[in-house]
Amino acid sequence: MAEGGHQGTPGSEGLLFLTDEQLRKGIEAMFFAYRGFTADPDRILEQHGYGRAHHRAIHFIHRSPGTTVNNLLSILGVTKQSLNRVLRTLIDDGLVESRVGKRDKRERHLFLTETGDALERELSDAQRERMRAAFRSVGPDAVVGFRQVLEAMMDPEMRRHFQTLKDSGQ
The missing domain is CATH 1.20.5 (Single alpha-helices involved in coiled-coils or other helix-helix interfaces)
Structure with missing residues (x-):
């Protein structure tokens, strides 16, 4: 086993001791990759007057239908005020439905509507396409x-x- 508990591949020993320059290049690659990864969804979101916060909320509501507002707060790491602004817009625009909890009436469970599902699919298709192409190439x-x-x-x-x-x- 290589240092850190990971089994190294032949010739990978040098990768365990990265220079500051190699790390800087990795950081920059992450910045530029993220920019590319978000570019297509950003264009779609802009047509609807939404931003990345709306995209993240739509994504995680889709992944966990019925998730609570508190769970979404925990996942997204945003303030309650910020999330409420995003959710209010998505609910008012008919993309998200908020339902009162069956066990706890104080809880709000979130679901995408058909319109929300359609937007989520469009956003995810764009990102899946980019990831699929990258994964195939490497x-x-x-x-x-x-x-x-x-x-x-x-x-x-x-x-x-x-x-x-x-x-x-x-």
Whole structure:
């Protein structure tokens, strides 16, 4: 086993001791990749007068239909005031439906409407297309490594959220 508990591939020993310059290039690659990853959805969102906060809310409501406002707050890491603004817009525009909890009347459970599902599909299709093309160009080993790097960069709480979504098989 290589340092950090990860099994190295032949010739990967040098990657365990990255220089500041190599790390800087990785950071910059993340910035530019994120810009590319969000560019297509940003254009779609702009046509509707929405931003990335709306996209994130739509994405996670789609992934966990019936999620509570508190759970969404935890996943997104935003203030209640900020999330309420986003949700109010999405509800008023007919993309999200808020239902009173059956067990706890204080809870609000969130669901996408047909219109919300259609927008989510359009946004996700654009991102899936970009990821599919990138994954195809680098091959399966790089895909596995990419996922491992992303998971290793997550804070423990976010990793738990990610694992829950991953395990739900949705």
